Amino acid sequence: MSAFSTAATGGRKKRGEGHTRREEILQAAKELFLEQGYDSTTIRKIADRVGVSAPALYLYFQDKEQMMLALCDQTFGYLIESIGEIEKNVSDLRERIRQFGEAYLRFGLKHPDEYRLIFLGSNVPESVRKIGHRMPTDDPTRPGVNGAIVFQRLVGVLVEAEAAGLKLNYPADTCAELCWMGMHGLASALILKPEFPWSNRDLLINGMLDMVLKGIIRDA
Amino acid sequence: MSAFSTAATGGRKKRGEGHTRREEILQAAKELFLEQGYDSTTIRKIADRVGVSAPALYLYFQDKEQMMLALCDQTFGYLIESIGEIEKNVSDLRERIRQFGEAYLRFGLKHPDEYRLIFLGSNVPESVRKIGHRMPTDDPTRPGVNGAIVFQRLVGVLVEAEAAGLKLNYPADTCAELCWMGMHGLASALILKPEFPWSNRDLLINGMLDMVLKGIIRDA
DNA sequence: ACAGATAACTTATCAACGTTAAGTTAACGG
DNA sequence: CCGTTAACTTAACGTTGATAAGTTATCTGT
Numbered sequence: 049m050s051a052f053s054t055a056a057t058g059g060r061k062k063r064g065e066g067h068t069r070r071e072e073i074l075q076a077a078k079e080l081f082l083e084q085g086y087d088s089t090t091i092r093k094i095a096d097r098v099g100v101s102a103p104a105l106y107l108y109f110q111d112k113e114q115m116m117l118a119l120c121d122q123t124f125g126y127l128i129e130s131i132g133e134i135e136k137n138v139s140d141l142r143e144r145i146r147q148f149g150e151a152y153l154r155f156g157l158k159h160p161d162e163y164r165l166i167f168l169g170s171n172v173p174e175s176v177r178k179i180g181h182r183m184p185t186d187d188p189t190r191p192g193v194n195g196a197i198v199f200q201r202l203v204g205v206l207v208e209a210e211a212a213g214l215k216l217n218y219p220a221d222t223c224a225e226l227c228w229m230g231m232h233g234l235a236s237a238l239i240l241k242p243e244f245p246w247s248n249r250d251l252l253i254n255g256m257l258d259m260v261l262k263g264i265i266r267d268a
Numbered sequence: 269m270s271a272f273s274t275a276a277t278g279g280r281k282k283r284g285e286g287h288t289r290r291e292e293i294l295q296a297a298k299e300l301f302l303e304q305g306y307d308s309t310t311i312r313k314i315a316d317r318v319g320v321s322a323p324a325l326y327l328y329f330q331d332k333e334q335m336m337l338a339l340c341d342q343t344f345g346y347l348i349e350s351i352g353e354i355e356k357n358v359s360d361l362r363e364r365i366r367q368f369g370e371a372y373l374r375f376g377l378k379h380p381d382e383y384r385l386i387f388l389g390s391n392v393p394e395s396v397r398k399i400g401h402r403m404p405t406d407d408p409t410r411p412g413v414n415g416a417i418v419f420q421r422l423v424g425v426l427v428e429a430e431a432a433g434l435k436l437n438y439p440a441d442t443c444a445e446l447c448w449m450g451m452h453g454l455a456s457a458l459i460l461k462p463e464f465p466w467s468n469r470d471l472l473i474n475g476m477l478d479m480v481l482k483g484i485i486r487d488a
Numbered sequence: 489a490c491a492g493a494t495a496a497c498t499t500a501t502c503a504a505c506g507t508t509a510a511g512t513t514a515a516c517g518g
Numbered sequence: 519c520c521g522t523t524a525a526c527t528t529a530a531c532g533t534t535g536a537t538a539a540g541t542t543a544t545c546t547g548t
Contacts, residue, residue, distance in 0.1 A: 063495055063544050091535060101498055103537075112535070168388055168460070218475055222467040225457070226475050233453020237445070240388070247442040255438055255446050259483025263475070283515050283524055311506060321527055323508075332506070 057099055070108040072098050074122075077115045082161050086116065116165060123162040124198065127155045131201050141209040142265060148202055149231050149257050156235035168236055199228060206264075215266035223264040230260040277319055290328040292318050294342075297335045302381050306336065343382040344418065347375045351421050361429040362485060368422055369451050369477050376455035388456055419448060426484075435486035443484045450480040 061069050076097040080089040091112060095102040109115050130151050138144045156163040206220040206227075216223050234256045238246065246252065281289050296317040300309040311332060315322040329335050350371050358364045376383040426440040426447075436443050454476045458466065466472065 263479025
């Protein structure tokens with residue numbers, strides 16, 4: 049009776065193998081979320097792609113939202129990684145700030161759907177929208193902290209820069225907020241309105257980075 | 269049988285008075301959208317508040333989305349008005365740009381829900397998300413152009429500023445985009461994440477305005 | 489080998505949603 | 519007072535996220 053869908057993964061799992069089903073569900077959900085967006089990705093579509101019934105998903109996730117949270121944490125892990133590499137490789141602090149911004153931007157443009165889901169809350173329940181700034185101190189085991197960690201790293205490098213003698217125009221946290229807001233403004237504009245006749249993308253990126261650095265760090 | 273809801277507005281309209289019903293629906297929809305957001309505002313809730321059945325709404329609007337579009341146009345009319353006043357009263361062009369930015373920001377913070385709906389597309393169908401940049405040239409009679417007009421005015425003042433001798437760091441349209449992106453980044457951050465421990469709001473606003481002007485206009 | 493126990497499912501169902509079809513009522517023009 | 523039709527209503531459809539309750543298959547202990 050049940051038509052086998054494209055990525056059905058065989059029959060019932062053996063005892064103790066439930067976690068593999070969980071990963072299959074996450075994989076299918078990720079594909080569908082990226083293909084069709086959050087709203088259009090229904091529980092039933094995910095279940096079909098995995099090859100199980102819809103209620104089976106509720107054995108592994110509390111609800112649709114928790115699937116999204118798990119996926120977002122995963123994707124944002126990649127951004128945290130690349131930020132870690134910049135911290136390791138770029139010693140000049142002004143340049144490090146700039147590369148943070150650029151990495152953030154490139155990440156957003158490379159993963160527009162995840163970016164939307166975390167930082168723009170497009171068609172996502174409020175609790176998902178909030179995970180972009182959920183603090184790790186809240187409860188480090190809860191999903192969704194990875195979005196916030198990115199911001200904390202930015203504050204970190206700014207504090208470090210100030211300690212190293214760079215003159216900031218505002219307190220470090222204010223500077224971090226302004227920096228993030230500038231980057232976020234650019235990212236969200238390009239992501240939300242791709243059909244707008246924006247001027248050259250690299251010109252905008254470099255312009256924004258210059259603008260932010262100039263606005264935050266007192267000129268040498 | 270039908271329980272009269274809070275704002276029920278009497279019985280059936282007389283012939284030719286349908287447009288007043290239309291306005292009642294818009295008013296109820298506006299209240300509910302602002303109280304509960306787009307998703308939570310159901311057709312049935314709107315109909316209840318007006319005091320009619322749910323399908324009656326479809327006599328006046330094609331669908332839920334068109335109600336939102338009509339409301340957004342209305343609200344953005346206010347911003348266009350205040351921008352018009354700035355154009356009339358502020359002759360210094362650098363100051364005019366700054367006040368444009370501030371007006372935009374204050375407007376966004378005063379009407380966070382409309383802002384979200386137009387510029388952030390939070391829980392709104394894509395066609396609603398797009399009206400923030402729908403060009404008036406597309407079809408001036410269609411609802412939703414008011415969001416775009418705001419941006420065009422910004423381009424206008426920048427072109428004017430350049431003609432008047434102010435030195436821009438980039439082409440005028442690029443400058444307008446960067447300016448808007450900065451303002452939008454700040455507005456959307458404050459609106460989407462109100463529970464984040466932002467530093468002082470006025471400090472952020474002035475900081476962003478300084479940052480943008482400094483980034484766009486070459487120093488005198 | 490066989491009897492629970494229980495992980496891993498399914499089928500049936502729910503209430504709520506946006507929307508449509510089709511019928512009803514009431515106001516006006518002649 | 520009759521017919522047209524604007525202004526509605528009731529009933530229903532197909533989908534959605536989610537739950538309840540039952541079923542099947544695998545493992546453990548004896």
